[in-house]
Amino acid sequence: MANEFYTIKHYINGEWVEEKGTDFTPLYNPSTGEVIGEVPMGSDALAQTAIDTAAEAFKTWKNTPIAKRMGYIFKMRELMEREQEALAYSIAIDQAKHISEARGEVRRVIEILEATASVPTLIQGDTLDNIANNINGKVVKKPLGVFGGVAPFNFPALVFGWFIPVAIATGNTFIYKPSTQSPLFMQKMIEIFMELQIPAGVINVIYGSRSVAAPWYEDARVAGVCLVGSTPTAKAMAKAAGANAKRSMLLGGAKNMLLVMEDTDMDIFIDNFLNSCYGSAGQRCLAGSIVGVVPEVYDEVCERILEASKKVVVGNAMDDGVYMGPLISKDAKENVEKYVDIALEHGGGCSLLLDGRNPDVPEKDKNGFYVGPTVLKDVTPCNPVFSTEVFGPLVSIVKVTDLDDAVNLINGSEFGNGACIFTQNMHYAETFSREAEVGMIGVNVGICAPHPYLPFGGIKGSLVGTDKVQGKDAVDFYTQNKVVTVRTYHPDPEVRAGKAKPANANVRSCVAS
Secondary structure, X not given: OOOOOEEOOEEEOOEEEOOOOOEEEEEEEOOOOEEEEEEEEOOHHHHXXXXXXXXXXXXXXXXXXXXXXXXXXXXXXXXXXXXHHHHHHHXXXXXXOOHHHHHHHHHHHHHHHHHHOOHHHHOOOEEEEEEEOOEEEEEEEEEOOEEEEEOOOOOXXXXXXXXXXXXXXXXXXXXXXXXXXXXHHHHHXXXXXXXXXXOOOOEEEOXXXXXXXXXXXXOOOEEEEEEEOOHHHHHHHHHHHHHOOOEEEEEOOOOEEEEEOOOOXXXXXXXXXXXXXXXXXXXXXXXXXXXXXXHHHHHHHHHHHHHHHHOOOEOOOOOOOOOEOOOOOHHXXXXXXXHHHHHHHHOOOOEEEEOOEOOOOOHHHOOOOOEOOEEEEOOOOOOHHHHOOOOOOEEEEEEOOOHHHHHHHHHOOOEEXXXXXXXXXXXXXXXXXXXXXXXXXXXXXXXXXXXXXXXXXXXXXXXXXXXXXXXXXXXXXXXXXXXXXXEOOOOOHHHHOOOOOOOOOOOOOOOOO
């Protein structure tokens, strides 16, 4: 299997699709730099076919009883549980996060499916009885139609879990565009869809460039679009969706601070720092890329970060003993290296505490896309690396005056995804939670990702659109409220006119009716 060449296929109308005459883009194993497959670039015609298919499926899927729709969700969870090692393996090959992290990602999606079991409760409407004489009102949550979703390379499983389960559980159909850099997870999931025998057209998977999503904005049958990606892409999608009155759930970029106060338990901080900054090679929207430190412990924190970072083992995503795998591509590797130079050239006292460029890896992996832990010290807010989402294992240590100074720096960012504070002081924790202008806060945790029952998403430039993923927010995004006003009349005109009593008015029953 290690030497397998993967020919990726689309999935439309319940079938694998190989489009003739299409272009392909190479698929790499980032751990080795080898080409391991090819990914089709879907045509405009195929993109339209996907919409037609999903729209046709919606006609019947929306009327499928909720219990039956949930049955598919429960079975999907069961099959993912059975296939979780194979699913994790697929992520570790082309996305190249370490296999231990890939297992954790699959596990989280299984938890999301478990949380999706709450949809029948969350989708319940409301009733207002006796608004006026013989008039009742009710609010019913209804599905909207076809949704389209664009996924990034870094979390092929998690983003699937954020978008599709709640969408289909609430009665919508979906067209999913995975990243061409990490398609193997969804290929394995398509096998699960086919074993599920989920009705054809409910879920469709198409690969390609941004042109694949272009028809979504014009076609009236597409109700909304979803994205996890960069802020510029999110803004472009929001503009196109808004021009045609479509819903949008668009998660953008981030630049997250870990704030270390003077009373921090340093062992707790370092454990969380390693996962936050170097997990997934720093390629995640909640990665800590700025470490803000108050003067009282600044030197100590720098020493502890250097000591811990030197011990991080970089290497092949499949190898035991490795903590951090490669970046997704050669371009991504070169981008991190470029920003190290940019930061140092800017000056302002910034220095390189640890250089992770060109780390030592085994000979078999010498062509992989590796950057080791890289730490910049004495970074100032005017340094470009302070405000740019570099998306890699590049950490900037910043000396902050106090809590207020740190909060002001966070609030001055164009992004507002997450921020974490390390302290034993409840006043610090509560003030930080209240004042920091971000969508997700962590207290003594390095990755402030909410559990699947709660909404996930930032604010400001980190969330462009109408709703967040997960929880009740997701249910609201995928449904619309229909308000029904009902007036009832007695069937007997004489009774309605008050001229006669109902025939059974004086009859009592001993049985509830």
